[in-house]
Amino acid sequence: MTAADERVQDYPFNRPEGLDLAPAYGAARTGPGMIRVQLPFGEPAWLATRYEDARFVLGDRRFSRALAAERDEPRVQFHRGSGGILAMDPPDHTRLRVLVASAFTVRRVERLRPRVREIADGLVADMYASGSPADLVEAFALPLPVQVICELLGVPAADRHLFREWSDGLLSTAALTAEEFTRNDQELSAYMAGLVAQRREAPADDLMSALIAARADDVERLTEQELVELCVGVLVAGHETTATQIPNFVHVLLTRPDRLAELQADPDLIPAAVEELMRFVPLGATSAFARYATEDVQVGSVLVRAGEPVLAAIGSANHDETRFPDAEEVRFDRETTAHLGFGHGAHHCLGAALARVELQEAIRALLTLSNLAEAGDPVWKTQMLVRGPRTLPIAWEA
Amino acid sequence: MTWSISVDTTTCLGSGICAGSRPDIFQFHGSYAEPITDHLEPDEDVLDLADTCPAAAILIRDESGAELAPRP
Ligand code: HEM
Ligand code: HEM
Numbered sequence: 343m344t345a346a347d348e349r350v351q352d353y354p355f356n357r358p359e360g361l362d363l364a365p366a367y368g369a370a371r372t373g374p375g376m377i378r379v380q381l382p383f384g385e386p387a388w389l390a391t392r393y394e395d396a397r398f399v400l401g402d403r404r405f406s407r408a409l410a411a412e413r414d415e416p417r418v419q420f421h422r423g424s425g426g427i428l429a430m431d432p433p434d435h436t437r438l439r440v441l442v443a444s445a446f447t448v449r450r451v452e453r454l455r456p457r458v459r460e461i462a463d464g465l466v467a468d469m470y471a472s473g474s475p476a477d478l479v480e481a482f483a484l485p486l487p488v489q490v491i492c493e494l495l496g497v498p499a500a501d502r503h504l505f506r507e508w509s510d511g512l513l514s515t516a517a518l519t520a521e522e523f524t525r526n527d528q529e530l531s532a533y534m535a536g537l538v539a540q541r542r543e544a545p546a547d548d549l550m551s552a553l554i555a556a557r558a559d560d561v562e563r564l565t566e567q568e569l570v571e572l573c574v575g576v577l578v579a580g581h582e583t584t585a586t587q588i589p590n591f592v593h594v595l596l597t598r599p600d601r602l603a604e605l606q607a608d609p610d611l612i613p614a615a616v617e618e619l620m621r622f623v624p625l626g627a628t629s630a631f632a633r634y635a636t637e638d639v640q641v642g643s644v645l646v647r648a649g650e651p652v653l654a655a656i657g658s659a660n661h662d663e664t665r666f667p668d669a670e671e672v673r674f675d676r677e678t679t680a681h682l683g684f685g686h687g688a689h690h691c692l693g694a695a696l697a698r699v700e701l702q703e704a705i706r707a708l709l710t711l712s713n714l715a716e717a718g719d720p721v722w723k724t725q726m727l728v729r730g731p732r733t734l735p736i737a738w739e740a
Numbered sequence: 741m742t743w744s745i746s747v748d749t750t751t752c753l754g755s756g757i758c759a760g761s762r763p764d765i766f767q768f769h770g771s772y773a774e775p776i777t778d779h780l781e782p783d784e785d786v787l788d789l790a791d792t793c794p795a796a797a798i799l800i801r802d803e804s805g806a807e808l809a810p811r812p
């Protein structure tokens with residue numbers, strides 16, 4: 343099969359409201375696996391819908407992210423990101439990645455757990471004090487990751503509201519014009535550059551200082567611009583994703599009382615539950631960050647030609663029955679993990695360990711509220727990026 | 741002088757970071773990675789990868805058997 347004789351389908355398939363996977367994915371998985379899609383902007387692409395194929399494309403070095411910069415990359419919005427770590431290939435990528443990853447190792451992140459727990463417990467206590475019901479998003483899910491990331495980066499408490507505006511601006515396709523988007527991006531970068539300069543003068547015990555110090559003994563230090571881009575990247579990539587998965591996970595649990603009861607009875611299951619929910623919830627409304635083939639590569643039944651882009655459909659791959667039997671069921675006792683919720687390969691989520699700690703501590707803190715339930719229907723976000731509730735009313739017994 | 745390298749396949753999370761970055765050293769097998777050979781020439785980048793493996797599953801030793809990575 344070649345690109346020429348395949349029907350091109352309009353993409354994204356998923357409705358922004360709710361967390362269901364569009365039926366078109368299932369049809370593609372049991373059908374050809376690899377299909378042709380057209381996003382609102384950019385050139386047509388292959389979409390890898392099966393687990394095997396999606397993981398292969400994310401993990402194989404013959405597929406390049408860097409080439410996307412030279413091409414009309416498939417995307418859901420007109421403007422394009424400026425690049426950064428997710429737009430690089432090894433070995434450049436490896437160099438930058440190992441520098442930053444030293445600040446995000448499992449060991450380092452575990453040292454943050456007590457502080458994350460304190461923040462989560464504090465937010466639950468505030469919510470409890472204001473009384474039931476509350477909007478989980480506003481009262482808990484948004485402030486938790488912002489506070490964690492601001493503390494990591496050393497952003498003073500007084501500036502946090504600015505942070506939230508900027509990062510909302512970067513991720514909202516709806517509200518901003520191209521000029522506003524650029525201005526927003528520039529303001530955030532300028533703010534970050536200021537923080538970097540301060541930390542160079544007076545290092546503190548935070549991630550930014552660790553980044554600045556990374557390989558201080560070496561010539562290969564991060565450039566000023568790389569540092570700023572990275573800090574912006576950490577904010578954009580780590581804030582909205584985590585803030586959205588918290589209410590998504592809570593929604594899935596509150597609509598499955600058996601699972602909720604299981605967790606309440608045995609909180610040691612929380613880490614397994616977080617893995618299963620990472621697999622189960624298709625966070626992205628679309629697939630993004632196309633990989634370009636640098637030579638002809640066979641993917642499943644298709645020979646992808648050199649220069650063609652391929653998108654990995656992570657949500658679809660995570661619901662592939664051949665990999666995850668009873669994929670539509672939420673189960674905390676699965677043997678097969680290795681879901682693609684944090685991606686796979688060289689670009690596997692840098693913040694995965696941190697996200698896991700945040701998600702685990704969030705669930706743990708919320709389970710301390712007795713008789714937790716939804717107090718109304720969630721109102722869903724409507725932009726085409728990440729899916730999740732804009733508001734999720736919850737109630738509990740005092 | 742050569743180093744020895746191993747991956748603890750029971751702790752490996754299957755992130756694929758190692759094989760995605762250095763396919764000349766690591767191979768990915770479905771849900772875990774393994775080194776292609778037991779020994780390698782000294783290579784700083786591989787130490788870095790071992791440090792940043794999210795499962796701390798990559799172990800590198802020098803000829804005397806001393807642990808080089810992961811570093812704390
Ligand atoms: C789970 C999904 C996502 C992850 C993990 C993620 C990750 C990242 C990362 C790592 C960066 C910073 C590095 C860079 O500048 O390239 C970034 C920036 C950005 N992302 Fe995402 N992203 C996700 C979803 C999306 C989606 C779906 C869109 C829109 C189509 C999007 C739009 C942007 C924009 C506009 C920036 C700012 C780029 C810039 O100005 O430098 N993100 N994202
Ligand atoms: C539940 C929350 C999160 C989810 C679902 C998520 C998901 C992902 C995914 C799927 C990718 C791979 C994108 C691709 O290869 O196309 C990725 C990459 C990335 N994520 Fe996350 N992420 C989360 C939280 C975080 C956090 C908390 C941080 C930072 C502290 C972070 C930073 C990054 C960065 C920097 C990359 C790019 C890595 C690279 O290019 O080497 N993410 N994430």
Ligand code: SF4
Pocket residue numbers: 747751752753754755756757758759772773792793794795796797798
């Ligand atoms: S980087 Fe570590 S966890 Fe990831 S595949 Fe390699 S050995 Fe396994």
